[in-house]
Amino acid sequence: xxxxxxxxxxxxxxxxxxxxxxxxxxxxxxxxxxxxxxxxxxxxxxxxxxxxxxxxxxxxxxxxxxxxxxxxxxxxxxxxxxxxx
Numbered sequence: 001x002x003x004x005x006x007x008x009x010x011x012x013x014x015x016x017x018x019x020x021x022x023x024x025x026x027x028x029x030x031x032x033x034x035x036x037x038x039x040x041x042x043x044x045x046x047x048x049x050x051x052x053x054x055x056x057x058x059x060x061x062x063x064x065x066x067x068x069x070x071x072x073x074x075x076x077x078x079x080x081x082x083x084x085x
Contacts, residue, residue, distance in 0.1 A: 029053075030053055030057070030058070033053050034058045034062055034065070035073060036048055037055070038062060038070070038073055039073060039077050042073070042074065042077050043077055043080075043081075
C-alpha cells in the first residue's frame with residue numbers, strides 16, 4: 001500500500017509539472033500575440049491573423065501590462081522603422 005501511495009504522489013507531481021508547463025507556454029503565446037497585436041496597431045499596419053486568442057483576451061492582457069512593457073514595444077517599433085536620410 002505504501003508503494004502505491006508513493007506512485008500516486010509521483011504521478012500527481014508529474015501531472016502538476018505538466019499543467020504548470022502548459023500554463024507557462026500559454027502565457028508566453030498570449031504575450032507574443034499581444035506584442036504582435038500592439039505593434040501592428042501602433043505601426044498602423046494589418047495584424048497577422050492566426051492568433052489562438054480573441055482580440056478581447058489580448059486587449060485585456062494589454063490592459064494589465066506595465067507602462068514599461070508598452071515602452072519597450074514602442075522602442076522596438078522605433079528600431080524597426082527605416083531611418084529618414
